[in-house]
Amino acid sequence: MITINRRKSSYLQKILNENNQYTLYIAEKYNELISNKPEGKSNYEYFVERIEEADRNKGLKLIEKILADKKTSMISELKFLNPKNQWIVLLNRQTILYDQQGNPYRILGVLQDITEQ
Numbered sequence: 001m002i003t004i005n006r007r008k009s010s011y012l013q014k015i016l017n018e019n020n021q022y023t024l025y026i027a028e029k030y031n032e033l034i035s036n037k038p039e040g041k042s043n044y045e046y047f048v049e050r051i052e053e054a055d056r057n058k059g060l061k062l063i064e065k066i067l068a069d070k071k072t073s074m075i076s077e078l079k080f081l082n083p084k085n086q087w088i089v090l091l092n093r094q095t096i097l098y099d100q101q102g103n104p105y106r107i108l109g110v111l112q113d114i115t116e117q
Helices: 028-034 043-049 053-068
Strands: 008-016 021-026 073-081 087-098 104-113
Touching: 043 053, 053 073, 053 087
Parallel strands: none
Antiparallel strands: 008 021, 008 104, 073 087, 087 104
16 A cells, blocks of 8 residues: 655666566656656656656666675765746655566656755
8 A cells, every 4th residue: 555645756667677677667656756758758767867867867876886796775966847847855765675586577666856955
């Protein structure tokens, strides 16, 4: 069960190793936080492009390192362009699940708007 409040939003990200691609499954409240994605864009693509460029580059390198090191959790902060075109700061907490062969197959995560903290 996913619980969501006004300042926190949960999501589920599934890793597709065979294609080296990510698919992001987004809870309804999360969609409201980031705004509706335009047609023709994947959820993951839309989410990533709304992250501030320096944080996006740093975050993608971090997830690559975490997966290479077989770590099971990650915490990061990122600047994100919200639906009102204002930058907000999100705390990103993720747990990575691995199969019996050691391949990542799912990332469970929570984003929390910490802009006012």
